[in-house]
């Protein structure tokens with residue numbers, strides 16, 4: 001009953017489904033155990049045109065500037081070969097920083113290898129003492145001032161960075177003002193750090209309660225010399241760039257959460273039709289029917305909203321408030337759907353061999369990353385003119 005896809009999209013979906021099912025699904029179990037997805041999966045996806053589908057043909061992209069194609073990839077990846085946020089983080093979260101904020105030379109240098117899957121991308125904003133309060137970051141970039149051009153020297157550390165262990169290219173946010181005035185808190189620059197740069201190192205892969213195939217790492221920068229050619233946009237306006245691009249990142253996460261929730265619902269519907277108790281399928285109990293009827297209705301409603309946001313993003317009309325609403329609604333619903341679906345599985349739902357048990361631990365982070373859901377409410381509330389200053 002979704003109205004946003006046409007025949008071209010459906011054809012693309014069929015091919016993507018076959019790719020995830022035949023090429024990647026057989027490896028998911030091993031990737032969950034080893035804690036990361038093999039690099040060849042990126043290269044394979046790239047060779048089929050499944051990375052940065054929106055990128056211009058002159059960089060090697062498919063030039064399909066229609067977010068519905070990325071949405072289809074997210075949905076089929078979750079359903080057939082659930083490997084976390086690897087591909088969509090790379091394609092719809094990080095690469096747009098280079099495409100939209102970078103200059104032509106940077107696009108020519110970095111996009112082709114991201115499209116082919118030769119390079120894996122990551123973005124590093126969060127620090128041990130600055131997550132929700134990004135303006136409190138301590139990682140600092142200062143101009144080199146040693147007569148060798150406009151290079152910058154980067155010092156600090158980042159934490160919880162997805163794709164952090166494997167990334168070849170990391171977009172790093174760092175403070176660029178040495179002034180202590182409150183307004184200087186938002187003076188932040190964005191720097192492209194490349195694997196192999198002197199002073200750039202990675203900590204251990206972090207152990208997590210879910211998303212085991214997703215590598216998550218701590219990154220360290222000790223006097224890393226970043227050439228001027230690797231500065232993304234105006235080095236004092238990184239905060240504004242992040243605020244703008246985070247709307248799309250949050251929509252991307254909303255798409256993923258809806259795919260998880262829809263998948264959990266479908267496999268639970270099959271389960272309650274099969275599993276018997278008191279001489280009948282457990283789906284025949286009024287409680288099961290009511291729980292699933294409620295969830296089905298909410299899934300349909302939120303999916304409509306997320307689909308509408310995708311069309312808004314296509315028209316470049318997705319604003320920060322709307323992106324925050326999509327993230328809040330979809331991730332909250334994902335949590336509730338998966339919890340209720342696990343309950344309907346009974347003890348089986350607690351067993352690792354049932355997908356729903358893994359979905360439960362995997363889903364918990366959705367309400368936390370890309371800005372917590374409390375911060376989403378702050379953003380939406382501020383849009384209503386209800387910030388603390390308004391209250392006074």
Ligand SMILES: Cc1cc2nc3c(=O)[nH]c(=O)nc-3n(C[C@H](O)[C@H](O)[C@H](O)COP(=O)(O)OP(=O)(O)OC[C@H]3O[C@@H](n4cnc5c(N)ncnc54)[C@H](O)[C@@H]3O)c2cc1C
Pocket residue numbers: 123124125126128129130131132133159160161162163208211216365368369370371372373374375378
């Ligand atoms: C698996 C995983 C992957 C991640 N990937 C990345 C990545 O690739 N790149 C990256 O930069 N970051 C990444 N993150 C970091 C993530 O975005 C942050 O963890 C998140 O923004 C929350 O920040 P924090 O952990 O510092 O929590 P805190 O900011 O310390 O928040 C703790 C609690 O306080 C609440 N809180 C804070 N401020 C307010 C407020 N003003 N009003 C009400 N409540 C408030 C929060 O909602 C939360 O409940 C990842 C995190 C995880 C767990």
